[in-house]
Amino acid sequence: MRNSLAEEFYKFNHQKNLLFGILALLILMAYSSISSNVGFVSVSFGFGAVQWIPIILIAVGSAFFAMEYNNNTIIMLLYKNSNKLKIYLAKFLVVFLYGVLLAAIAILFTFILKIILVGNKYRWLADYVGHESLLDSLMLHIVGTIIYSFFIVALSFMLIMLVKVNAAVIAIGLALGFLGASISTALMKTYSTLLAVIKWNPLNMIFVTQQLANRSYANLSQLNGWQIIVGTIGYGLVFATLGYVLFKHRRI
């Protein structure tokens, strides 16, 4: 496993996608900071990082797996290893840790943008009515995003094994990022009698990125904090397992 991890880190570190992902995050956060009023909410959301990180991850994750098939390197990878699970887990861990890195960069850049744009107008540790402190709120958003990253990496790996076309996986990622929450809410409103079941739909799990910091989102997700965490991780595990089964049986 250590060798597989070292190989995957080596490849990932030499890819431009690593830098492109970081650059995209910084540009999108900067764009969010100037395209709307800077307030408690936008700062605690990491200037949209909560939304951008999953989208970047789905693109980077699927590309990281797809390249092995596109470059025929999957043959080397598979014949030099007996255990396909190690290959899958190593790739999974590398992309997930990249998500954690993006989250850390998002926190730092949020600090920088806040100082540049509003200085000390919102104090990091001060209590605000109806909210935790700004720092706590930002951190809880980021923790939610990291939990959702697990879900999204598993989804991107499963999708790339299923549809095999990177662009299609990215399109699905964008649809999830922008429409997932609205579709889920609409579904729950339309089929309110089935709410007890529908609230567990995978699209609803995107609320984990916001609900940990702002409990009022529970009214939208219809799940409490622990339920949405368990649901997100549970779906992540199901997607990861399905993705692995597809990977194991994919013909080369």
Add this chain to the structure above:
Amino acid sequence: MLKVTDVNTFIGRKRIVKNVSFQVNSGAIVGLIGPNGAGKTTIMKTILGLTKFTGGISVSDELVTENNHNALSKVGALIEYPAIYPFLTGSQNLELYSYDKQDVTNIVSMLQMDAYINNKAKGYSLGMKQKLGIAIALLNHPKLIILDEPMNGLDVEATIGVRKIIKQYAKQGTAFLISSHILSELQKVMTRVVLINDGHVIVNRDIETFNQISRQKYKLSTERDKLAMQLLESNHISISNNTDNFLVKKEDLFRAQDILYQNKIHLKEILPAEANFEQLIVSILEKQRRQQHEE
């Protein structure tokens, strides 16, 4: 070194490789030949544990299964097209799999890749990529090297260079299993031929025995060809006419010489009439197809 015993490979429900058995000994260079779609690449992938199969595959007496590739730790391979990460340099691509830096340096130098080995592989030409693919297969002193169409995209100089390297490694005991559609190229290096068609092995012979097939006729040239041919025909020896000589079957050669001697016709030349290797393969395949059709 490599033992393939009664191997069947399935893709979906279709059997692609059918009861294939052959062996590659240390130092041998086995040419895997066959028409497109015969199953050459599938056999190679099966040996590398990449497909579901029945039967037995072992490398150095250690079994290879779909889930146990330990025996493949000393196997190098180039399958279909070079497995290269375009965002890495040639050097980094090699280092990713190598245990020995000196080995990398030697291989790079042997394949004359020094000039571009530190450039990103995405800028490589087809031939450069092919050389890098071969270099990856040669890494870590493998006991068995599997090369699928290794001469693809190589220029004449590189082809000669790769041929030399194959011979050099084989001399040191490395076994090779090579497929190539450039039969004349393969003919120059291989020590054994495995011809497959429609997933079946139809010929499995060492190259010397195989070449015997191509020497089934002899060219004879005498001081009086016309008379010689008349004499032989009247003695029920079948001959075929050439411009400067005539052909006699191998089994009639000694009798033909005796007849000519008795009639005081002197021989100027006796030479084995070698059939072109490619023609020979084609005629074997055609013969097999005819047999299948008749069945």
